[in-house]
Amino acid sequence: MKQNIINARVTFRNSPIHVLEKFTIKNIDNAYEEFKKHSGLDECVIIQTCNRIELFGKSKEYDVDKIRKTWASLTGLDEETFKENLELVENQEALHHLLKLTSGLDSMVVGEEQILGQIKNSITSARNTKASGRHLNTLFDKAIRIGTRIRNSSGIGRGGISVGSMAVKLAEENIDELKFKKTLLIGTGEVSTLVAKSLQRRGYDFAVTSRTLERSKAFCETMGGNPVKFEEVLSGFENYDVLFVATTAPYFLVTYDRIIKAMKQNKKGMMILDLSNPRTVDEKVATIAGVKLMNLDQIAEMVEKNMTARLNKVKTVENIINEEVSVLEASMKRLDAEPLVKDVFKNIDSLRAKELQKALQMLDEKDEKKIKIIEELTKAVVESIVSTPMNNIRKASEQGDPDILETASKLFDYKKQAD
Ligand SMILES: NC(=O)c1ccc[n+]([C@@H]2O[C@H](COP(=O)([O-])OP(=O)(O)OC[C@H]3O[C@@H](n4cnc5c(N)ncnc54)[C@H](OP(=O)(O)O)[C@@H]3O)[C@@H](O)[C@H]2O)c1
Structure with missing residues (x-):
């Protein structure tokens, strides 16, 4: 059940601009279809700027070779070229990288604002075409919020460098x-x-x-x-x-x-x-x-020189990102448990409502105040029985324990819907 978040990228950091531009994906909508069809990814977001071409993906199982192969076929490049230029990270490292992007830490001009707008545009268009889904939409929304907060609190973008x-x-x-x-x-x-x-x-x-x-x-x-x-x-x-x-x-x-x-x-x-x-x-x-x-x-070279002046702020931002990434990771992992938890709560609540109606009919109770008290009682009983196992399922999911999720799905007869 555990989902992986991957990031495959070619950026100015490991490829000069004239090499980088060869990796540009011309038809993004078509690329989304191809990556989904051939690389085992079920959600995708592509971020493409003059300094980077990045693919974020979500999948239970993915195949790096297939990602490379698909990207190569989209660009007409030799697969060998990817070996030198493509970086691939997953899960915590992918989230960490996304936070570096949204906070401006990975930009050629550290702290510049444009990347945030470009990321917002990427997730909006991925969302509109349904290339992304629940996982990447949540991830990007959170990463954009965290990045904005980091920028504001650290002042990394101040000083007008662009x-x-x-x-x-x-x-x-x-x-x-x-x-x-x-x-x-x-x-x-x-x-x-x-x-x-x-x-x-x-x-x-x-x-x-x-x-x-x-x-x-x-x-x-x-x-x-x-x-x-x-x-x-x-x-x-x-x-x-x-x-x-x-x-x-x-x-x-x-x-x-x-x-x-x-x-x-x-x-x-x-x-x-x-x-x-x-x-x-x-x-x-x-x-x-x-x-x-x-x-x-x-x-880019010049910016490198200017970086020394900003090193203090960069260090501060790095520290904040390191703290934020574990919170982000936990909430992404929790997402795996959410459909099950929601389903269980929904089923139990409809049972509760049905039994309540039966009991009220049998009692022939008309007093609104009493009805309210009985209803609250049923809710409290359900809540006190269900909330502990549900929180434990969420915790297990946060801690990356898919076995408990599988067992809970069986116990509660939960049929996983397609994500
Ligand atoms: N945005 C960034 O962060 C960033 C950073 C570094 C470098 N770059 C690079 O800088 C370039 C411009 O980026 P941008 O973000 O400023 O793009 P933009 O906001 O989309 O502006 C594009 C400009 O290009 C002009 N243009 C388009 N086709 C043209 C043509 N055939 N002949 C003449 N002019 C044409 C447009 O002018 P009209 O349509 O009005 O004629 C417009 O002024 C891009 O190559 C980009 O890769 C961007």
Whole structure:
């Protein structure tokens, strides 16, 4: 009866971004079906961000090889590739990892907020498509609540460090007098917002473009910057010295030809920061003299350096997670016993109600006060007889003792429903 929670993941921690992106699952709904059909998982949640592709699953029995095989068939990758990049943990370690995710401890930029939103979106869509069920829904709801509480109490996210601010810092470190450079932001999404916030906070002017001018205008009204037409940008990169590129375009927007053309217009240099994954800047532009290209991997390195400053908070959060994980584990294990406990209570209560009605009819009792007293008596008797064995069943479940659950199911003639 014991259920396992597993986590299989490929993240920026063990794979550089260009390797990581190969593990991306394109059709999530189809992936849910495939994992359920072929890997022995009966609940799944996929979390996919630019820094990680993670599968959480629930099952009584699962097969790591089959998980790998299914994932490989979904991505067209060789199974061998998974041996190097895929990490797999189960139960307590999987819960621990999920708490690290929700509290921001496993993020490239420790404490960043986006991951929490991404996890909420993942569980909402898994829930809507019924890819997840009672176990993973409960687990994620709890982990999101705990993560939010940890963030608030530890202040891990305070100080405004984000992918955006790190990118701006990287530009500052690599360019003299960023203030006097012409800066362009391509994209008006979540990451662009973080870059714009950071540029704005530091007092830099910048232009903003996205496919529709209206969207750029609306973005600039709240985030600052000057909107420019997309077509003008694509044909005139020579007008800019620094590019921040954060789009989900499935092809290169900043191509070799466009940048070589720009550099021919007497430009001294250009710095391009590609925050996109998959990349939207052709890596070949780095071979053009005077062009410096940086991507998410370099930001990861920079974040690593910044981490030392946050180590104290990280330690605090780790301690809280270590305490929370056992509470979370106990409540997940208790879930195994809940259907049985609920069923027993329901059956006994309907017997109680039936016998009560019989007795009241025989007594021909009409006095509401007396009826109430008799009813309360029946409830108290049932409660005092049933609550101890039921609590013991819950405790056995918490302590991972499936034998007691099996025995109790037989004793109470409980037929397990499909989870
Ligand atoms: N969110 C994170 O935590 C995070 C962290 C690091 C890196 N990243 C990476 O950063 C990139 C942007 O992420 P995001 O979260 O900001 O995404 P987002 O909020 O969905 O925004 C996507 C942006 O891409 C633009 N876009 C989409 N298709 C395009 C195309 N064909 N040509 C030009 N522009 C296009 C959209 O602009 P219009 O539709 O208005 O034209 C929009 O501005 C992604 O590659 C992501 O993997 C994300």
